[in-house]
Amino acid sequence: MSGRSQIVIDRVSHTYRPPSGGATLALEDVSLEVRTREFLALLGPSGCGKSTLLYLIGGFLPIEAGKIVLDGQPIPGPGPDRGIVFQHFALFPWKTVRANVLYGLERMGLPRDERERRAQGFIELVGLTGFEDSYPSQLSGGMKQRTAIARTLAFDPKILLMDEPFGALDAQTRHLMQSELLDIWRRTPKTVIFVTHDVQEAVYLADRVAVMTARPGRIKTIVDIGLDKGDTGILKSKAFIDKVDEVWGLVRDEAIKAQAARMSP
Amino acid sequence: MSALARYLPLLLLAALWELAARLGLVSSLALPPLSQVVVAWIDLVRGGELIGNGASSLWRAGAGLALAVVVGAALGIAMAWWRPVNVLLGPLVEMFYPMPKSALIPVTVLWLGFGDGSKILLIFLGCMLPVTIGAFNGARGSDQTLVWSARSMGASRLRMLWDVVVPSAMPELLNGIRTALALSFILLVSSELIVARQGFGYLIGLLGANGTYDAMFAVVLTVAFLGFAADRAYQALVHRVLLWRE
Numbered sequence: 001m002s003g004r005s006q007i008v009i010d011r012v013s014h015t016y017r018p019p020s021g022g023a024t025l026a027l028e029d030v031s032l033e034v035r036t037r038e039f040l041a042l043l044g045p046s047g048c049g050k051s052t053l054l055y056l057i058g059g060f061l062p063i064e065a066g067k068i069v070l071d072g073q074p075i076p077g078p079g080p081d082r083g084i085v086f087q088h089f090a091l092f093p094w095k096t097v098r099a100n101v102l103y104g105l106e107r108m109g110l111p112r113d114e115r116e117r118r119a120q121g122f123i124e125l126v127g128l129t130g131f132e133d134s135y136p137s138q139l140s141g142g143m144k145q146r147t148a149i150a151r152t153l154a155f156d157p158k159i160l161l162m163d164e165p166f167g168a169l170d171a172q173t174r175h176l177m178q179s180e181l182l183d184i185w186r187r188t189p190k191t192v193i194f195v196t197h198d199v200q201e202a203v204y205l206a207d208r209v210a211v212m213t214a215r216p217g218r219i220k221t222i223v224d225i226g227l228d229k230g231d232t233g234i235l236k237s238k239a240f241i242d243k244v245d246e247v248w249g250l251v252r253d254e255a256i257k258a259q260a261a262r263m264s265p
Numbered sequence: 266m267s268a269l270a271r272y273l274p275l276l277l278l279a280a281l282w283e284l285a286a287r288l289g290l291v292s293s294l295a296l297p298p299l300s301q302v303v304v305a306w307i308d309l310v311r312g313g314e315l316i317g318n319g320a321s322s323l324w325r326a327g328a329g330l331a332l333a334v335v336v337g338a339a340l341g342i343a344m345a346w347w348r349p350v351n352v353l354l355g356p357l358v359e360m361f362y363p364m365p366k367s368a369l370i371p372v373t374v375l376w377l378g379f380g381d382g383s384k385i386l387l388i389f390l391g392c393m394l395p396v397t398i399g400a401f402n403g404a405r406g407s408d409q410t411l412v413w414s415a416r417s418m419g420a421s422r423l424r425m426l427w428d429v430v431v432p433s434a435m436p437e438l439l440n441g442i443r444t445a446l447a448l449s450f451i452l453l454v455s456s457e458l459i460v461a462r463q464g465f466g467y468l469i470g471l472l473g474a475n476g477t478y479d480a481m482f483a484v485v486l487t488v489a490f491l492g493f494a495a496d497r498a499y500q501a502l503v504h505r506v507l508l509w510r511e
Contacts, residue, residue, distance in 0.1 A: 024447035055281070055413075056418060059417075060413045060416070060417075077416075078413065078416040078417045079417065079419065080417065080418055080419040082417060083417060083418075083439065084413065084417050086410045086414070088410065090408065090411050090413070090414045092411065092414075092415075092428075092429070093509055093510070094432045094435070094509045095509075103415070103428075104418035104419065105419055107418050107419035107420055107424075108419060135508075136509075137509065147314040152420075155418060155419070162466060190279065
C-alpha cells in the first residue's frame with residue numbers, strides 16, 4: 001500500500017474535562033500519518049484514547065493541542081468527506097432502514113431518483129434487501145450495523161472512520177462482518193481508520209496497525225501487516241498467527257497497565 | 266380484554282346510581298336518577314345551551330393548549346441545547362412549576378377580562394411548563410453519536426436540531442403534552458366556574474344555582490366524558506407517532 005499521506009496528525013494532545021470530577025489526559029503528543037486508501041487499525045487497551053483520536057479526526061471534538069491536517073487543510077469540523085460508523089450503530093431509530101440510508105443523500109441534495117437508486121444499491125450491497133421498511137428496533141445487531149455501514153458508504157466519503165464497529169456483535173456475526181467489510185473495501189477502496197481492541201481483528205483487516213499505549217494514549221509503534229487479504233485460508237496460515245503473536249506482544253504490557261490503572265484509582 | 270369487560274364496571278356504577286336514586290337511598294336532590302340526567306342532557310342539546318357553551322370551552326382549551334405545546338416545546342428544546350437559555354430560564358421554570366396555576370385565575374381576569382382571552386392565557390400558562398420540562402428532558406437525552414452522525418452526513422446545526430434533537434425528545438415531550446391535556450380541562454372548568462359568562466364551567470355553576478340538578482349533572486358528565494375521550498384519542502395518536510419504538 002503506497003500513496004501519499006492523506007491525514008497528518010501532528011503532536012496532538014487531548015484532555016477530557018467532565019462537568020464533574022477532574023481532568024484526564026486522554027491523548028499525549030500523538031503523531032501519525034494515514035495514507036490514501038490504506039486500511040489502518042488503531043489498536044489499544046480500553047480507555048487509551050483511540051476513540052478520542054478518531055473523534056478528533058472526525059471533527060466532533062475541538063483540537064486543543066497540536067494539529068490534524070487533511071489533504072493539506074486543517075480539519076474544519078464534521079463533514080461528509082469523513083463518514084463514521086459507531087459501535088452502537090447510531091441509527092436514527094425513528095427512521096426505517098431506507099430512510100436512514102437516504103439521510104446523507106438528502107443532505108447532498110441529489111435528485112430523488114438518484115437518491116432512491118443509490119440507497120437501494122447500498123442496501124443490496126450489505127444484504128438487507130427485503131428489510132428496507134423495517135425500523136432499527138426490529139433488526140438484529142448485525143443487521144443494524146449493516147444498515148449503518150450502508151448509510152455511511154452511500155454518501156461516498158473519502159475516509160471511513162470506524163469506532164469498534166463490530167464490538168457489540170456476537171462472535172459469529174463479527175466474523176462474517178469482518179470478511180464482508182474487507183470485501184466491500186476491496187470493491188470501493190477508501191481510507192479506513194478502524195478503532196479496535198481486538199488484536200486478531202486488527203491484523204486480519206488492516207494494512208498497518210498503530211499500537212497505542214495505556215492512558216495517556218500515545219502511538220507506541222506501527223506494525224506493517226503485509227498479508228494477502230484475498231487468501232481465504234489466511235486465518236489459519238502461519239504468517240497470520242505469527243503476526244497476531246507479534247502484535248499481541250506489543251499490546252499485552254499496555255493492557256496490563258490499563259487494567260492496573262483501573263483497579264487502583 | 267373485550268370492550269364489554271372493560272366497561273362493565275361503568276355499567277354497574279350506572280345501574281347502582283339509578284337504583285339508589287329510585288329506591289330513595291339517597292335524596293334525589295343530591296343525586297337525581299341517571300335516566301332523568303339523560304333526559305336533561307337531551308334537552309340541553311336540543312335547546313342549544315350545551316353546544317354553544319361547549320364550543321366556547323373547547324375553543325379556549327384548544328387555543329391555550331396549542332399555544333402551550335408550541336411555546337413549551339420550543340422553550341424546552343432551546344433550554345436543553347443552548348446553555349445561556351437554560352441559565353436564564355431554568356430557575357424560573359423550577360420556581361413556577363409547582364405553583365398551583367388556579368391561583369392565576371383572578372390575575373388573568375384582571376389582565377384580560379371575563380372573556381376568552383383570560384381563559385386562554387390561563388390554560389397557556391398552566392399547561393406550558395409540563396410541556397417545557399418534557400421537551401427539555403427529552404432533548405437533553407439525545408444520543409451524542411446520533412448528533413455526530415447527522416453532522417458528519419452534512420446536516421447543519423439547525424438541521425440537526427430538527428432532524429435529531431426534536432425526534433429524540435418526542436417520547437418525553439408527548440408525555441408532557443398528555444399531562445398538559447389533563448391540566449387544560451381542570452383549568453378550563455375551574456376558571457369558568459369562577460368568572461365567566463360562557464362555557465361548561467359557567468353552565469354547571471348556573472344550573473346548580475338554579476337548582477336544576479339533573480341538568481347540572483348532565484353537563485358534569487359531558488365534561489368528564491370529553492376529558493376521557495380526549496385522553497384516549499391522544500394516546501392513540503401517540504401510539505401511531507411512536508410506532509418506531511415497537
